[in-house]
Amino acid sequence: MQDSPEALLPESLTHFLRCPTPDAWVAAALANEELLLIDHAQCEKKAASTAMSLMYRYVDRPLLLTKMSQLAREELLHFEQVIKIMETRGVTYRHLSASRYAEGLRREVRTEDPARLVDILIIGAYIEARSCERFARLIPHLDAELAKFYRSLVKSEGRHFEDYLMLARRYADEGGDADVEARIAFFAECEAELINCEDNEFRFHSGLPRAA
Ligand SMILES: [Fe+2]
Numbered sequence: 001m002q003d004s005p006e007a008l009l010p011e012s013l014t015h016f017l018r019c020p021t022p023d024a025w026v027a028a029a030l031a032n033e034e035l036l037l038i039d040h041a042q043c044e045k046k047a048a049s050t051a052m053s054l055m056y057r058y059v060d061r062p063l064l065l066t067k068m069s070q071l072a073r074e075e076l077l078h079f080e081q082v083i084k085i086m087e088t089r090g091v092t093y094r095h096l097s098a099s100r101y102a103e104g105l106r107r108e109v110r111t112e113d114p115a116r117l118v119d120i121l122i123i124g125a126y127i128e129a130r131s132c133e134r135f136a137r138l139i140p141h142l143d144a145e146l147a148k149f150y151r152s153l154v155k156s157e158g159r160h161f162e163d164y165l166m167l168a169r170r171y172a173d174e175g176g177d178a179d180v181e182a183r184i185a186f187f188a189e190c191e192a193e194l195i196n197c198e199d200n201e202f203r204f205h206s207g208l209p210r211a212a
């Protein structure tokens with residue numbers, strides 16, 4: 001099937017994630033379209049700001065600067081696209097508490113550079129890969145307008161995942177960090193745990209919806 005998650009997602013990405021999104025999350029997303037869109041807008045904005053903060057901190061790495069600048073621009077464009085869809089659907093943007101997902105990953109970041117940078121880049125790859133997988137899982141259930149938009153996002157978030165992972169490996173190599181694959185495996189575990197744990201609040205990156 002053309003729109004099956006398997007057909008939409010590159011194999012490298014499915015392999016990178018240790019577990020698929022639980023069906024219960026997909027059901028909760030479909031039942032909470034308004035929250036999904038608001039938190040999605042929030043995630044796009046946050047993705048742009050993470051990329052920009054890397055540009056401020058690591059000014060001596062031209063490849064990182066170029067990739068992050070491109071990424072920030074794309075994320076802001078996605079942000080504008082979500083806002084437009086929200087507007088046409090009468091969804092009002094309001095502040096939402098952040099899900100524990102990104103914070104749960106960030107907690108594990110090592111403090112000294114270049115290990116810190118490598119960890120942030122690996123986490124970036126996980127956030128992008130999971131977002132991409134969630135868009136793909138939602139597409140078969142969405143109306144035509146949202147499905148079309150999310151198909152375009154699967155492509156760009158898939159590229160962002162590849163870029164983050166490439167940068168993580170490169171700067172680990174340059175920094176003499178021989179254990180980057182072990183670090184990736186470590187974050188794979190943390191990420192899968194966050195995805196499979198129960199969450200009180202539904203968010204774009206929330207875990208299992210808590211049973212009512
Ligand atoms: Fe995005």
Ligand SMILES: [Fe+2]
Nearest residue numbers: 047128157160
């Ligand atoms: Fe992205």
